[in-house]
Amino acid sequence: MGRDLKFVALAEGLFGPLTSKTAASCIRYTPERVAAVLDSTHAGQSAQDVLGFGGAIPIVASLEESLRFGPNALLIGIAPQGGRLPEAWRTTIRRAIEGRLDIWSGLHTFISDDSEFAQLAADRGVEIHDLRKPPENIPVSQGRTRDSAATIVLTVGTDCNIGKMTSALQLRDGLRRIGRRVAFAGTGQTGILIEGWGISVDAVVADFIGGAAEQLTLDAAREADIVLVEGQGSLIHPSYSGVTLGLMHGSLPHAMIMCAQPSRTRLRNHDWVQIPPLNELIRLHETMAATLRPAPVLAVALNTYDLTDAEARKAIARASDETGLPATDAVRYEPAPIVDAIEAFHQARLSSRAA
Amino acid sequence: MGRDLKFVALAEGLFGPLTSKTAASCIRYTPERVAAVLDSTHAGQSAQDVLGFGGAIPIVASLEESLRFGPNALLIGIAPQGGRLPEAWRTTIRRAIEGRLDIWSGLHTFISDDSEFAQLAADRGVEIHDLRKPPENIPVSQGRTRDSAATIVLTVGTDCNIGKMTSALQLRDGLRRIGRRVAFAGTGQTGILIEGWGISVDAVVADFIGGAAEQLTLDAAREADIVLVEGQGSLIHPSYSGVTLGLMHGSLPHAMIMCAQPSRTRLRNHDWVQIPPLNELIRLHETMAATLRPAPVLAVALNTYDLTDAEARKAIARASDETGLPATDAVRYEPAPIVDAIEAFHQARLSSRAA
Numbered sequence: 274m275g276r277d278l279k280f281v282a283l284a285e286g287l288f289g290p291l292t293s294k295t296a297a298s299c300i301r302y303t304p305e306r307v308a309a310v311l312d313s314t315h316a317g318q319s320a321q322d323v324l325g326f327g328g329a330i331p332i333v334a335s336l337e338e339s340l341r342f343g344p345n346a347l348l349i350g351i352a353p354q355g356g357r358l359p360e361a362w363r364t365t366i367r368r369a370i371e372g373r374l375d376i377w378s379g380l381h382t383f384i385s386d387d388s389e390f391a392q393l394a395a396d397r398g399v400e401i402h403d404l405r406k407p408p409e410n411i412p413v414s415q416g417r418t419r420d421s422a423a424t425i426v427l428t429v430g431t432d433c434n435i436g437k438m439t440s441a442l443q444l445r446d447g448l449r450r451i452g453r454r455v456a457f458a459g460t461g462q463t464g465i466l467i468e469g470w471g472i473s474v475d476a477v478v479a480d481f482i483g484g485a486a487e488q489l490t491l492d493a494a495r496e497a498d499i500v501l502v503e504g505q506g507s508l509i510h511p512s513y514s515g516v517t518l519g520l521m522h523g524s525l526p527h528a529m530i531m532c533a534q535p536s537r538t539r540l541r542n543h544d545w546v547q548i549p550p551l552n553e554l555i556r557l558h559e560t561m562a563a564t565l566r567p568a569p570v571l572a573v574a575l576n577t578y579d580l581t582d583a584e585a586r587k588a589i590a591r592a593s594d595e596t597g598l599p600a601t602d603a604v605r606y607e608p609a610p611i612v613d614a615i616e617a618f619h620q621a622r623l624s625s626r627a628a
Numbered sequence: 629m630g631r632d633l634k635f636v637a638l639a640e641g642l643f644g645p646l647t648s649k650t651a652a653s654c655i656r657y658t659p660e661r662v663a664a665v666l667d668s669t670h671a672g673q674s675a676q677d678v679l680g681f682g683g684a685i686p687i688v689a690s691l692e693e694s695l696r697f698g699p700n701a702l703l704i705g706i707a708p709q710g711g712r713l714p715e716a717w718r719t720t721i722r723r724a725i726e727g728r729l730d731i732w733s734g735l736h737t738f739i740s741d742d743s744e745f746a747q748l749a750a751d752r753g754v755e756i757h758d759l760r761k762p763p764e765n766i767p768v769s770q771g772r773t774r775d776s777a778a779t780i781v782l783t784v785g786t787d788c789n790i791g792k793m794t795s796a797l798q799l800r801d802g803l804r805r806i807g808r809r810v811a812f813a814g815t816g817q818t819g820i821l822i823e824g825w826g827i828s829v830d831a832v833v834a835d836f837i838g839g840a841a842e843q844l845t846l847d848a849a850r851e852a853d854i855v856l857v858e859g860q861g862s863l864i865h866p867s868y869s870g871v872t873l874g875l876m877h878g879s880l881p882h883a884m885i886m887c888a889q890p891s892r893t894r895l896r897n898h899d900w901v902q903i904p905p906l907n908e909l910i911r912l913h914e915t916m917a918a919t920l921r922p923a924p925v926l927a928v929a930l931n932t933y934d935l936t937d938a939e940a941r942k943a944i945a946r947a948s949d950e951t952g953l954p955a956t957d958a959v960r961y962e963p964a965p966i967v968d969a970i971e972a973f974h975q976a977r978l979s980s981r982a983a
Contacts, residue, residue, distance in 0.1 A: 413867040482870040509919040512768040515837040564864040583736020
């Protein structure tokens with residue numbers, strides 16, 4: 274993926290840490306790639322003002338205004354439920370292509386399949402990257418990750434948009450700091466954008482969810498001691514639980530990290546679904562994993578962005594007490610407690626394999 | 629779906645009750661639609677000889693031979709793992725279109741998307757029906773079946789190809805005989821072919837499995853007291869468990885029927901996976917359903933086709949003893965024990981709603 278990418282991130286009316294996950298995560302992990310954010314409702318502010326990170330990256334009201342910050346690509350920085358393209362944004366995309374900006378999109382509706390955009394892009398010599406477009410000929414899964422030597426760790430969670438990708442990225446960095454060769458297996462548009470490769474498992478034909486997860490995990494395992502697989506959805510999510518289970522049974526993790534947000538008691542987009550206690554969820558995940566390969570939950574990764582420091586520390590202590598597992602917010606604080614838990618598990622696994 | 633369909637069912641090298649499920653089920657439920665079966669390895673035999681049902685339907689060695697039985701359509705009567713089109717069959721499909729036979733296919737690879745076949749079909753005025761092709765614009769699921777008055781019953785099972793569709797069709801007939809308005813919601817190519825409508829939930833983009841299941845269930849519920857949703861895959865299947873859970877969480881059944889084959893102790897295509905005891909599987913399904921809506925398993929539907937009558941009766945008694953639930957083989961014997969269990973559950977639900 275190009276190293277000199279300079280995005281204008283389209284997040285009209287939705288810029289924020291939860292509402293424009295792709296843009297926000299791109300700013301967190303690769304801020305050098307973001308020239309400006311397009312959201313007229315926050316125009317004049319900086320990324321830092323809205324997200325609490327991202328520094329001086331400017332927010333502008335129009336594509337035209339963003340041009341003075343020198344973008345060379347338009348990033349469609351939202352992931353709306355269902356992933357389809359809002360009609361109102363077509364004009365912006367059209368103008369971006371006309372202005373010779375490449376298009377990077379994480380939507381389910383592929384921009385490159387749109388005959389108008391495809392034609393226009395061809396005319397202007399512009400590239401369209403659909404991050405969710407799956408590779409051809411994914412096989413069905415066959416349990417092939419059982420032959421992989423790498424330790425496979427999957428992040429799972431109580432809901433969508435709860436920190437499964439972010440925790441995995443923080444743990445990747447933490448494990449690298451202690452000398453492990455770690456691969457991050459991106460399974461959604463944002464993870465793929467940040468890491469530069471991956472397969473959007475929610476965008477493949479349903480019979481091939483497991484196959485996509487398996488192929489991705491094997492690819493990641495080739496040069497890694499530890500593979501961190503980015504989780505998707507939740508086993509209790511009415512819309513996406515199929516993707517979650519397919520990802521679990523395709524990647525066949527050796528261990529899992531449970532991600533949760535202490536302040537969230539019901540699913541964000543389905544308030545009829547109450548989130549069960551952590552221990553119940555941990556048992557549920559361990560039970561479902563064990564149908565094919567036992568995988569303990571090693572630690573709890575909390576998302577405390579909406580709590581004060583004191584509240585956050587209390588929530589972490591409570592989660593640890595409740596579950597008997599290490600817990601922390603791997604973004605806000607040092608990820609060490611979870612890194613150490615993964616490292617201990619990895620070493621124990623190596624020893625038992627050697628024995 | 630046309631009432632005067634006369635298929636030649638392509639099952640080359642694979643005709644049999646398990647290896648060509650689409651052809652075999654079509655012969656079981658709509659024998660009047662099958663003019664001949666194409667499988668050179670069984671040429672000269674009848675469907676009855678190979679399947680144990682289907683009467684005199686002839687098996688022939690070539691498409692040309694089948695023509696004297698007056699087919700007007702070619703049915704691709706297999707569902708290979710992964711669903712892709714065997715190269716060797718392209719010639720047969722080409723000749724069928726040239727001979728003005730319509731094409732009906734349940735493969736993941738859409739015949740109508742193949743430019744050669746599409747062009748040839750257009751030239752000859754032939755229709756191509758891809759049973760797995762999903763409708764446009766399926767929404768993500770939202771738990772909308774909670775508002776439906778009908779009793780929703782999902783067939784689940786220990787493995788693929790174990791009797792989830794067949795049991796549901798037998799129960800449909802049994803419930804109709806006692807006067808219930810029953811809809812069968814077909815979720816795979818064979819169910820759709822037999823019933824004339826449905827959505828192949830394994831062929832939609834992964835994020836929309838639940839949405840497809842929800843839409844299908846709501847459509848089926850419109851004029852039914854009881855909806856029987858055709859289950860897919862298995863919660864313990866390495867390749868397809870995502871489809872299974874998405875279907876469960878999209879349809880949100882009130883109750884489930886557990887389908888199993890007593891002689892099968894390991895998954896058919898994954899012999900590294902041992903099938904757990906019935907009670908454990910029942911608990912697993914009830915636990916996963918209950919994350920969104922509690923749904924008891926009401927009965928066990930056994931597939932005893934490979935057992936003697938004495939063995940089958942013993943297996944049924946054992947399943948019933950083990951689980952404390954009614955059990956039978958709804959194809960081989962009267963489906964009454966399971967029909968009665970569903971009827972009792974349905975009446976209890978009506979009473980509790982009225983109260």
